[in-house]
Amino acid sequence: MEVLNEMTIDFWSKSQNEAFARVVVAAFASQLNPTLDELADIKTAVSEAVTNCIIHGYENETGIIRIKSILRENEIEIWVQDWGKGIEDIEKARQPLWTSKPELDRSGMGFTIMENFMDRVEVESSPGKGTIVKMYKTIKNKK
Amino acid sequence: MGVTFKVYNDFLIVNLKGELDHHMARMVSEKLDEYLMRQSFKKILFNFKQVNFMDSSGVGMLIGRYKALQKIGGKVGAINVGKQVARIFEISGLFNIIPCFNDEIEASEKM
Numbered sequence: 001m002e003v004l005n006e007m008t009i010d011f012w013s014k015s016q017n018e019a020f021a022r023v024v025v026a027a028f029a030s031q032l033n034p035t036l037d038e039l040a041d042i043k044t045a046v047s048e049a050v051t052n053c054i055i056h057g058y059e060n061e062t063g064i065i066r067i068k069s070i071l072r073e074n075e076i077e078i079w080v081q082d083w084g085k086g087i088e089d090i091e092k093a094r095q096p097l098w099t100s101k102p103e104l105d106r107s108g109m110g111f112t113i114m115e116n117f118m119d120r121v122e123v124e125s126s127p128g129k130g131t132i133v134k135m136y137k138t139i140k141n142k143k
Numbered sequence: 144m145g146v147t148f149k150v151y152n153d154f155l156i157v158n159l160k161g162e163l164d165h166h167m168a169r170m171v172s173e174k175l176d177e178y179l180m181r182q183s184f185k186k187i188l189f190n191f192k193q194v195n196f197m198d199s200s201g202v203g204m205l206i207g208r209y210k211a212l213q214k215i216g217g218k219v220g221a222i223n224v225g226k227q228v229a230r231i232f233e234i235s236g237l238f239n240i241i242p243c244f245n246d247e248i249e250a251s252e253k254m
Contacts, residue, residue, distance in 0.1 A: 015164075015165050015166035015169065016166055018164045018165055018166050019162055019164065019166065022162075022164075022196075040196075040227045043196065044196070044198055044227070044231070047164050047196075047198040048198055048199055051164065051165045051198065051199075051200055054165065055165065104203075105168075105172065105203040105204055105206070105207035106199075106200075106203045107199045107200075107202035107203035107206055107235060108199075109199040109202055109203075109234070109235045110198075110199045112199075112234065112235075113198065113199050113231065113234060113235070116234050
């Protein structure tokens with residue numbers, strides 16, 4: 001499928017940037033003319049991925065988070081990347097309700113929500129090096 | 144973004160305003176702890192009227208409150224839950240532990 005547009009942003013792993021990241025990706029995605037529900041889904045998934053970078057990847061230290069997004073005719077692809085501590089066991093991390101930080105009031109629902117709101121979620125990670133979450137969603141163009 | 148508190152009968156109503164993500168959830172939790180140190184409540188009602196976005200960090204915050212209140216025989220409820228927030232409640236199973244009502248009047252009758 002032909003690439004229509006692409007963007008990359010880098011920002012610090014500060015919790016204020018969770019809202020920033022959601023809004024930026026939603027604004028970019030709006031070029032595909034998505035419905036309000038599709039936009040809400042994208043915002044929620046981005047929020048989860050970025051929050052993971054901040055809390056788990058960098059454990060509240062300052063690091064860089066990179067979001068790359070590609071628009072195709074009826075699909076958005078979003079990569080959310082950090083160079084933090086990485087995930088030891090990806091399969092476990094993706095299980096509903098599982099969290100490595102229960103003491104912090106974490107629900108363990110981050111990946112479950114990403115999977116529910118996007119069509120496909122891929123996770124690449126290596127301990128000590130970082131994590132990339134790749135998410136894909138079909139946009140049913142309203143026309 | 145903010146949080147204000149209102150006492151209604153034996154309820155503490157927590158009025159949330161903004162997007163309930165990790166950033167806001169942390170702030171709400173701190174402010175709520177401060178409030179509860181001065182006066183304790185067994186029934187807490189989160190008002191979502193001015194919340195149009197929540198993610199799993201909001202879920203974590205609500206589950207944390209539910210567990211804390213459960214220990215002292217208390218209850219947590221929610222009112223004015225909108226569409227996006229309702230979807231998160233559903234996916235995360237929050238509806239099973241945190242009852243939702245139209246408003247504080249209905250909550251005070253049923254909770």
